[in-house]
Amino acid sequence: MNFWLLLLIKVGLVLGVMLPGALVIIFGELKISAHMQSRIGPYFAGGRFGWAQPLADGLKFMQKEDLVPADADDRVYKLAPYVVLMGTLALFVVLPFGPETVARDLDLGIFYVLAVSSLSTLGVLMAGWSSANKYSLIGGLRAAAQLIAYELPLVLAVIGVAIMAGSLSLNDIVTAQANWQWFDTLPTWVNIIPPYMILQAVGLVIFLTASLAELSRIPFDMPIAESELTMGYLTEYSGLRFTMFFLGEYAGMVAMAAVAATLFLGGYWLPFVSDDVLNFVGPVVLLTKVMLIAFVFIWLRWTFPRLREDQLQTIAWKWLIPAGLANIVLTGFFKVVF
């Protein structure tokens, strides 16, 4: 098929996964948090269950005046939301939804994911700096420090998987998990368990913790910290520009959860199912895993209090990074011995 036509379809499909995915997670967050606090949550919008609440919110934001502070650095201020969403969308390029259902299976794969995911950080820093607001400035700097500190555990956790799979391409990593065989002495049903969930359990925990921090979600939401910084780097943003940051955060959650699912939980792979079927069933399998991880993110958010800035740095440098390095050495050892 024509390259450009195919590209257009791919873009459409990715948007078709990303936007509803983000809306579902926003709605899930409203509803789950409500039930965790013995509230009902959204109730009216859209009839039953208030399912249209995220859409109603979006529509409301669209009608709000677009304010730019007089002192702000105009161009940077306006460019920031673009940068955030560009970075988020670029993440979806390499995500495999099936053996062949992937926008572009880059050889760099996971390395590219790590590189592009820091593009959003740049947007956040731009937003914080250009707002000419003290809260925004402190929020932006905090975001930069946090994303720097947690980028490393993320990278180190990924290396463990790269050793096991012997490739950086996300598709190859899923294939490696599908081809994994446990010892013959174990019953065959053991093969249902995604192998890296067990073998890279340390990596999985590090990756999830670090991606929570990369998304600046509670307990790592110091860049926003409502009670001390108003809204952090978002303080001056109103209307649709604010919505775009918000969308970027939740779309980023979809992307990070999908990356985690692909690396550690087997991605689109389903045992005992042939590749032809997987091309159609794969997206459903992957999205189920994404929603499971998103649920864990939401659960953690409504369970833990916010950390202090130096505690955050201590966790990253004293615990996660040494654990990540140890995981690399052990995984290498495991790979060589077996």
Add this chain to the structure above:
Amino acid sequence: MLDQYFGDYITVFVFMAVGALLVGGGLFASSLLRPDKPSKTKSEVYECGIDPVGGGWSQTHIRYYIFALLFLIFDVEAIFIFPWAIKVEDFALADMGGFILVEMVIFIAILVVGLVYAIRKGVLRWE
């Protein structure tokens, strides 16, 4: 080969452009719906409701600038681990597993020494 190469880049750029288009399109749609009544008070920066004191770019002591230096070292070295990670299997199959392991353990040990030095120096202690 070259088609593959350009195809990769074009796909990435198109996806980024769509991300930008999403924001641009949203802003355009919003501009049709939203009111636009600028005033001097509205265009002031927010500061607890009072008039802002001093400029927006006030000087603060950024205690975490040192992490940027640490990060630079670790991130650059993490890049070197990637090619190693992919080649572990090949080396193990060629009976050189011990060699490649020792190499990386030395590399990581140097990294850890650096980290321990930084921590002992009190980079993480805030007073």
